[in-house]
Amino acid sequence: MDMQLNTNNAQVARFPKGLPPRRSQPVPKHETLALLRLGNLLHTNLSSPWVIEQFYRESHKPVGYTGLIYQYPGENTGFSHGVLGGHNCSYDLVLNGDYLGSLDLYKAQGFSDNDLVQVEHYLHVLLHPLRNALLFQKAQDRAFRDHLTGARNRAAFDSDLIVEIELAHRHNHPLSVIVMDIDHFKKINDSQGHNFGDEVLKYISQAAQEVIRGGDQLYRYGGEEFVVIAPHSALDGTRLLAERLRLRIYEQNYGGIQGLTLSSSFGVAQLRDNESASELFVRADQALYAAKHNGRNQVVA
Known part of the structure; x- marks a missing residue:
């Protein structure tokens, strides 16, 4: 030794x-x-x-x-x-x-x-x-990593959110969740092929990692849906973070294809007193649904 x-x-x-x-x-x-x-x-x-x-x-x-x-x-x-x-x-x-x-x-x-x-x-x-x-x-x-994008995966999200909620309740600090979905992503796969769609997901993951704060964590929840856990972040600050993510995805250069832009929709929710992980996620997911229902390419909190 x-x-x-x-x-x-x-x-x-x-x-x-x-x-x-x-x-x-x-x-x-x-x-x-x-x-x-x-x-x-x-x-x-x-x-x-x-x-x-x-x-x-x-x-x-x-x-x-x-x-x-x-x-x-x-x-x-x-x-x-x-x-x-x-x-x-x-x-x-x-x-x-x-x-x-x-x-x-x-x-x-x-x-x-x-x-x-x-x-x-x-x-x-x-x-x-x-x-x-x-x-x-x-x-x-390795078990909690999405091998395509490098983000943490859904299993990691389910585990980490429970831990972060326990810490937030114990120490009385804010905690928020962002659920994001790439608008009309199926059209990318249909027009450019699934391999290019995979590359786009890598671009999005990298861009999101560059925008989120050091204490935040990015997850690929499934398909073209990503989630961010934002400890010590209240609703207003997390809404601004989601807006920065939306702009970055919209302005990203995707493999040099001229004229290709992607929009994304976001739902944001802040943890409430005595709220469980599933309850918090459901509220963020409902906000995402509202963003899509209202025309996409926006943040709803």
């Missing part, structure tokens, strides 16, 4: 980037029991955010650090816990050659050698559960 270490105490790098020196101090009995409990706990869940959160909860007091930042490039995985700032030590986590991300620990006072020994004891417990969680996350992402 390899860990690359860089510490920054009072802006002085105490160790160069690379493998830390081997630390041979025996683990105290009370710490051994705490590490065993932590290892058992971390192996009970395959969510990498949960694993990192529990690692922080169980280790920051015994070790004496105040906060951490975890980042895993390429997987949209990055989060922090506790109080950041002051002195820090940084680890690149590697297990049997597999890169598991970077972890920065923060402390008001500098990290002593004994602190770093204890940090590494806890980090070695973290590595296997974290690798398992990341492998599960990758497999789940």
Whole structure:
């Protein structure tokens, strides 16, 4: 098990980037029991955010650090816990050659050698559960990905919407959903062929990804219908987002075919108190139906 270490105490790098020196101090009995409990706990869940959160909860007091930042490039995985700032030590986590991300620990006072020994004891417990969680996350992402457009698929939407609604209700923040449908898409398939229709769907997915915010998520719900989950977004702001999406789709250049423009219709709904996922989606879908009934190429909220 390899860990690359860089510490920054009072802006002085105490160790160069690379493998830390081997630390041979025996683990105290009370710490051994705490590490065993932590290892058992971390192996009970395959969510990498949960694993990192529990690692922080169980280790920051015994070790004496105040906060951490975890980042895993390429997987949209990055989060922090506790109080950041002051002195820090940084680890690149590697297990049997597999890169598991970077972890920065923060402390008001500098990290002593004994602190770093204890940090590494806890980090070695973290590595296997974290690798398992990341492998599960990758497999789940493949299962939840629409292979044509690269957007997440309907199964992912059904799962993610339940989670986002629980978070919105728990933390009392707004949550909105956009349902969008490409107008008269069947004519594209009939006149240009299904292969070209597939390319158009890729263009639309890419254009939508460029318009939505960093915290939003795009899904291909089925056929030419897409959905956006917009956390922390109230109705008015989400309506404006849908309007930007509508304009972008209308102005998109689709494979260089002269004169080809596509319009799209949108339904928007904001989560209400005690509303379920199915109830929220039905209201957004009804708004989409109203947009189509009213002449298409518009947003209804």
